[in-house]
Amino acid sequence: MHKIEDIRRLGRVGVSVASIARNTGVSEPTVRKYLREGDLSERPPEVGRSPRSPILEPYADAIDSWLAEDRRCWRKQRHTARRVYDRLVEEMGFEGLYSTVQRYVKRRCRELAAGRDAREAQGFLLLDWLPGECQVDFGQADFRVRGVVQRGHFLVVEFPHSNVGLVQVFWGETAECVCQGLKNVFEFLGGVPLRAVFDNAIEIGRRVGAAIVTSELFRRFAAHYGLDYSFTNPYSDNEKGDVENKVGAIRRNLFVPVIPSTYFSPSAQTNRRRSR
Template sequence: MEDFSPKPETRPAQSRSRVEPYARVVDSWLRADRSMPRKQRHTARRVFDRLVAEQGFAGSYSSVQRWVKHWRQEHRAESEGFMELAWAPGIGQVDFGLAKAVIAGVERDVHVLVVSFPFSNMRFCVALPGENAECVCSGLITVFERIGRVPRILVFDNATGVGHRFGREVTMTGVFNAFQAHYRIGEVRFREPVLGS
C-alpha cells in the first residue's frame, strides 16, 4: 500500500424526498399560513392529511414532517428568531430559593440550595439553615457526593453566600476560596444582575 492515511468517509447520496413533487402546493399552503392566526396554521399532520386527500400522496407522514420542519427553518422571519442556549457538560448553575417546611410541627421558611446541570437538565436541591458561605459549601458537598463528581465550572446567580459584590466585581469569601481550591473547581462565574448574563 502506497498511502497509509485513512480513507475519507463516503456519505451516501441523499435520496430525494417523496414530498418534492408536491413542493409548490405545500409551499403555497405554508406561505398562506403566515397571514393566519397561529391556531389556524397548518401542522405537519394537517399538511400530510391534505396531501393524501387532495393530491393522492402515497408517502409517509414522517417524510412530510421532516419536509415541513426544514421548510419552516429556511423560511423563518427575523422576528421569529431565537437564540439557542447551549451548555457544555460539566457546568453547574447554583442559586438559592425559599420553601415552606414543617419542622417539629411548626411551619418555617427553609433556604434551599438548587444546583442544576443544564447540559443534562438534572437538578438537585438541598435544604439549609441559611445562605452563608458555610451553608453553600455544605450544600455543594452534598450534591457532589450524590452525583459522584465535581463540575468544572460553577455559575452563581448572584454572590449570596460565596462573596460580596461591589458593582460588577465580586470578592469571594476565604471559606469559599478554600472550598474551590480543595475541590479543584476550575472556574467560578457570577451572572450579571443587570444584564441577566
C-alpha cells in the same frame, strides 16, 4: 372598564406607562397589557364544555379546599393543575383525564383571582451550556417544624445540558451552607463540575463592577476541589434561567403541600436530591 378607558386615553396622548400607573392606581404590567390590547370585546362562552365534568364532580370539594388553603400559603408554593391531578390520582384514585382537571383548576383559580392584576410572563435568553457546567441558586419554601410553619431554603445545583437538578434543604443561605451543599453534590456525583455559575446575591461572594469578591471560606473550598466558578451580573436572572426554572419546578413538585421538616432525614435527602 372605566380604568381601562383612562389607561387607553392617557396612552393615546403620549403619557408614560409609569405616569399612567400612578394616576390610575394599577401596576405597570397591567397598563402595558391594556395599551397593547387590540380587542376589548367580551369573550363568548365556550361551546360544548360544561363548567364541571360528571367524573370530576365527586372531587370538586377536595380541589376547592386545596385551592382555598393555597391562599393562606406563600404564593410560590401553591398547587398547579398538574399537582392537583397527581394528588387526585395518588390519594383518591381519580381515573379521569388531566385536561379535565386542568380546565376546572384554571376556572377556579381565575374566579379566586378576580380583581387582581395578572403577572406578565417573563422570558429567558437561551444560552448554550457544555456538559459538566452547572448553575447554582437558592430557593425558599415553607416547612412545618413541630407544628409551626417556617420558611426554609433549598440549594439547587442545575446542569442545563442534561436538565438534571440536585437539591438540598438548609435553614440559611450562608457560605457554610453553600460549601456543605456543593460538597455533598460532588460526593453524590463522584466528581467536580467543569464550571459553576452562581447568583450574584449568593453569600459566598458577588460581582462588584468588573471585580469578583469572594469569602475566604469559599476561596479555600474552590481551591481544594479545583472548582472553576463565575458570578452572574446583578439583576440578570436571564443569565441563569435554567436554575431559576428548576427552583420553581422543585418547589411545586416536591414541596406542595407543605411537609414536615422531619421528612428530610439524611436517607430521605439522598433519595430526593434528584428532581424530575
